[in-house]
Amino acid sequence: MNIIDDIKPVTYLKSRAEDLLNQINETHRPVIITQNGEPRAVLQDPENYENMRDAIGILILISQGETDVRNGRTKPQESVFNEIESELKAIDSRQNVEDILLNRFCTLNLQPERNTP
Secondary structure, three states, X not given: OOXXXXXXXXXXXXXXXXXXXXXXXXXXXXXXXXXOOEEEEEEOOHHHHHHHHHHHHHHHHHHXXXXXXXXXXXXXXXXXXXXXXXXXXXXXXXXXXXXXXXXXXXXXXXXXXXXXX
């Protein structure tokens, strides 16, 4: 398909919304909606939208991790795992272990141990 097929005026959206939704869900390509010849919105299928949000989230975490490394805010891997193990031993059994681990890994940037000769 040509990119021209993925640019539609708002009047097309108003009159042929069902066709447009079918196109988006079949091709899995976003459609740009224009108003007065200018791009005003992008429509995309839910799966690709979620994938895009997940990818952006990962990129944000990577960027934050790189900033932490540049600023010296790191901990050795062994230290982090020891802290996690201590916390897991101390938690109430009713707490969700997965939530605790996720929270821990999102707030720390891990640096693998380096063996020096």
